[in-house]
Amino acid sequence: MKICVLGLDGATPDKIFQDERMVNIRRLMDMGVYGRIKSGPDVGTIPTWMSMGASQSHEMLDLNSRAIWSILADGNSRTALLGLTADFPPYQVNGVSFASFPASGPTATIPVPLADPDPAPRSLSEQISSASHTRWQTARTLYSSQGWAYFQVVDLGLQALGADFSEPTAISDYYLWLDEQVGSMLELLDDETLLLVLSPRGVEVPAPAGAPPADGLFVLIAPNCPLTGEYSGATLLDMAPTMLDLIGYGIPPSMQGKSLVAQMQKKQSGPDASLDEEALLRERLAGLGYI
Amino acid sequence: MPKKVIVIGLDGLEPGIVDAMLSRAELPNLAKIRQSGAYSRLKTTYPAQTPVAWSSFATGTNPGGHGIFDFISRDPQNRLPDAALSRFERPKSMFAPPRVVNQRQGRPFWLSLTQAGIPSTVLRCPCTFPPDELKGNMLSGVGVPDIRGSQSKGTFYTQDRAVHAEESEQVVYLGAGLDLSTKVIGPRNTAKAPAADAVCDIRVRADKSSRKLTIETGGSPAKIELSEGQWSDWVRFKFKLSMLQSVTGIARFYFRRLDPHLEFYVSAINFDPGAPLFPISAPPDYAKTISEKLGMFSTLGMAEDHNGLNNGRFDEQAYLQHCDLVLREREQLMRFELDRMKEGFFFMLFDTPDRLQHMMWRFRDVGHPMHNRDADRDFTTRIEQHYQRCDALLGPVLEHVDENTLLIVLSDHGFNTFRRAFDTNTWLHQNGLLALQDGKKPGVDLGEAFAAVDWSRTSAYALGLGGIYLNLKGREQGGIVGEGTEAERVRNAIQSGLAGHPDAVTGRPAIRSVSRREDLYSGAYVDRAPDLLVNFHPGFRVAWKTAVGGFANDLIEDNTRKWSGDHIVDPEAVPGMLFVNRALQCQDPSILDLAPTVLQYLGVPASGVMEGKSLLTAE
Numbered sequence: 001m002k003i004c005v006l007g008l009d010g011a012t013p014d015k016i017f018q019d020e021r022m023v024n025i026r027r028l029m030d031m032g033v034y035g036r037i038k039s040g041p042d043v044g045t046i047p048t049w050m051s052m053g054a055s056q057s058h059e060m061l062d063l064n065s066r067a068i069w070s071i072l073a074d075g076n077s078r079t080a081l082l083g084l085t086a087d088f089p090p091y092q093v094n095g096v097s098f099a100s101f102p103a104s105g106p107t108a109t110i111p112v113p114l115a116d117p118d119p120a121p122r123s124l125s126e127q128i129s130s131a132s133h134t135r136w137q138t139a140r141t142l143y144s145s146q147g148w149a150y151f152q153v154v155d156l157g158l159q160a161l162g163a164d165f166s167e168p169t170a171i172s173d174y175y176l177w178l179d180e181q182v183g184s185m186l187e188l189l190d191d192e193t194l195l196l197v198l199s200p201r202g203v204e205v206p207a208p209a210g211a212p213p214a215d216g217l218f219v220l221i222a223p224n225c226p227l228t229g230e231y232s233g234a235t236l237l238d239m240a241p242t243m244l245d246l247i248g249y250g251i252p253p254s255m256q257g258k259s260l261v262a263q264m265q266k267k268q269s270g271p272d273a274s275l276d277e278e279a280l281l282r283e284r285l286a287g288l289g290y291i
Numbered sequence: 292m293p294k295k296v297i298v299i300g301l302d303g304l305e306p307g308i309v310d311a312m313l314s315r316a317e318l319p320n321l322a323k324i325r326q327s328g329a330y331s332r333l334k335t336t337y338p339a340q341t342p343v344a345w346s347s348f349a350t351g352t353n354p355g356g357h358g359i360f361d362f363i364s365r366d367p368q369n370r371l372p373d374a375a376l377s378r379f380e381r382p383k384s385m386f387a388p389p390r391v392v393n394q395r396q397g398r399p400f401w402l403s404l405t406q407a408g409i410p411s412t413v414l415r416c417p418c419t420f421p422p423d424e425l426k427g428n429m430l431s432g433v434g435v436p437d438i439r440g441s442q443s444k445g446t447f448y449t450q451d452r453a454v455h456a457e458e459s460e461q462v463v464y465l466g467a468g469l470d471l472s473t474k475v476i477g478p479r480n481t482a483k484a485p486a487a488d489a490v491c492d493i494r495v496r497a498d499k500s501s502r503k504l505t506i507e508t509g510g511s512p513a514k515i516e517l518s519e520g521q522w523s524d525w526v527r528f529k530f531k532l533s534m535l536q537s538v539t540g541i542a543r544f545y546f547r548r549l550d551p552h553l554e555f556y557v558s559a560i561n562f563d564p565g566a567p568l569f570p571i572s573a574p575p576d577y578a579k580t581i582s583e584k585l586g587m588f589s590t591l592g593m594a595e596d597h598n599g600l601n602n603g604r605f606d607e608q609a610y611l612q613h614c615d616l617v618l619r620e621r622e623q624l625m626r627f628e629l630d631r632m633k634e635g636f637f638f639m640l641f642d643t644p645d646r647l648q649h650m651m652w653r654f655r656d657v658g659h660p661m662h663n664r665d666a667d668r669d670f671t672t673r674i675e676q677h678y679q680r681c682d683a684l685l686g687p688v689l690e691h692v693d694e695n696t697l698l699i700v701l702s703d704h705g706f707n708t709f710r711r712a713f714d715t716n717t718w719l720h721q722n723g724l725l726a727l728q729d730g731k732k733p734g735v736d737l738g739e740a741f742a743a744v745d746w747s748r749t750s751a752y753a754l755g756l757g758g759i760y761l762n763l764k765g766r767e768q769g770g771i772v773g774e775g776t777e778a779e780r781v782r783n784a785i786q787s788g789l790a791g792h793p794d795a796v797t798g799r800p801a802i803r804s805v806s807r808r809e810d811l812y813s814g815a816y817v818d819r820a821p822d823l824l825v826n827f828h829p830g831f832r833v834a835w836k837t838a839v840g841g842f843a844n845d846l847i848e849d850n851t852r853k854w855s856g857d858h859i860v861d862p863e864a865v866p867g868m869l870f871v872n873r874a875l876q877c878q879d880p881s882i883l884d885l886a887p888t889v890l891q892y893l894g895v896p897a898s899g900v901m902e903g904k905s906l907l908t909a910e
Contacts, residue, residue: 027535032534187386283479291836
């Protein structure tokens, strides 16, 4: 089984879990397990995602520890990281890695040719929108290009909009747009995929002065995951051990989090209850008039 | 001045009736168009069916070029009948959402206009579900299902336990009393195991003194009040599929009566134009935008509720009211779009004349088995009245026509009576070409979908509205007829046996001829076509259950349904009609000629695969 992580950095559970218009994410919530992630102190975007990957708190974060993407990139298996790992220059992985937004230009990726040419200067909101479009488009192209053991794309548009462009309608529209991007990625996944939609911490707009980040959220779907519905008490550090557990990897002792499915019997994946094909076809013709 | 082309489709308008009414000066707007240009019969497709003909209109090709041969198709692997216009794709993975795919192939001419940068507004054209990505706006037409995936499935509510569900409907029994709680039935939720209906709770209160029905809808609007014999405005319902997911749909209520039992009806639940389950417009928010500007509208492909009338859930008057509601929505949308049209192409199809003639033909045909039966008033000229209504629709259109506007008004096929039903499967059985298991005899009790057929001894089977397929080796699962001589023998036997087949009761021939697909079609999709097509004489049609792999009780029997007019006969007998505000250079126009005509007028070259020729002289 392979892993696909869709990072919606800055998304809040109040927005994602309450808005029925986010049909793709709500469908995923129905299929799997979801919940809030209690936010920690604001240590910045990159340390937060490194904490997730290594399952280590930022105080304990040891860059020599192996993050989940490195564990899965052994041998012939490859990892793709878009938008986030360590800061510029890009993090070295067996695969491809893009540096964090808004770095751009020919030296911002490994291997180099994946980067877009530097766009003409525009307003910040246009840059955010353009960068996000490019990122998701690249994600789709890259995901389809080969099999990845671990694929991760992190969208930082909400963080950027929340920090520098506090127009509520722009943010609200951006959430819906993000849901569409998630939907477009779902078309590419196969049944042998573990999918994690993750926001490590939320961005409130307007943010109360001095307040810690809002809670983040996760939605996890795997064919063998025994959990469904809402889960309380998950932490960011639990994400990597849970994913490793579900795909049958050992959890390194350096990881501080716990698997949410530890000791649980994994589900046997099997075919869905088959629909009555004939009844379905009969229903489709019902009311035609001519029959 | 930029050029404009306006095409108005009046589905099923019969030229024989139009001729007579023109001669009596009863269609003034059509007469004006004829005077400014031309009026002609319009050759239709084989078969003369709405989705087939309008797909040829769109692509300029015979059905072999667009792949739509009938409302009904079959998968040779299981021979089960299926809706031919669109296909639901099973999700590729657990993550992917279900998708729907338009089965019409070929290239509609509005995509050539798009490529040339010319805008189009295409409203309600059949076989545009899901819609084409064009420059401009598109609203899908015939082919859009209701929220349950059916072509149209309403629900009848009654206190009378003797009532049973008839064709394509649900019956909900109400308890005693006049203050009741019940449910509106929404989509089938197949994500649940076992699958279950998503429902909305409603409360109904009937008042004997005012004879009104008040419904707390649980939707929007929250409360409606109806008199007996009245349709409601649209009500929007929200159906919960799970704790997290829901879907909205819209429906109309009809209050039938209070006595002897409280009875009312809920139309098929249409997709909500504001949030359709699958895309019904291009751009996707076009349907939402026009519903916000003009109000809710029916999104269902077959919007006029013929089932309610066929099943006796309401009378002709209520059906005609419903048809009028649908027509008014279309008229409002057409006027809105024409008012803002500056250039390019506009198309609007009015389906209502087709649906109305299907149900009302028996009143004008004194020889029909259902002539005037059960009618409490005279509807003899109701069809002509509707033609006048269609003519009146053209008044506002003519206001938008100037010297740079090409105006075309057409029907895709004509109409005729449907008195007698011919069961082709019974004929195949009688002639040793279709075998039944365990010595069974043909009859309606054999069900549908060829449940009792012995495929190991069957050479051919009829399915759809006139098609016959050979049980071909290597194509059909377990097929027994070899290509070549053996197949030729079967084709010959069917052609010679059916052509001119007499109806012993009326003394008339039921069938004119049987065509081979290779003589009718060419193009990339011929292999989807039936091997043979039965061309019925006017007055006859394929039997109801034959179309879905069933049998009738007799080879030829009376049509005792209210669905009494039809057009699925020899296409030579039911041409459409064509009015153009320009002189025509061709005396024998075909529906395939319209696409190259529009393209020529707007200065865009016709694609090489188009078979039709422009009807206009070169400018």
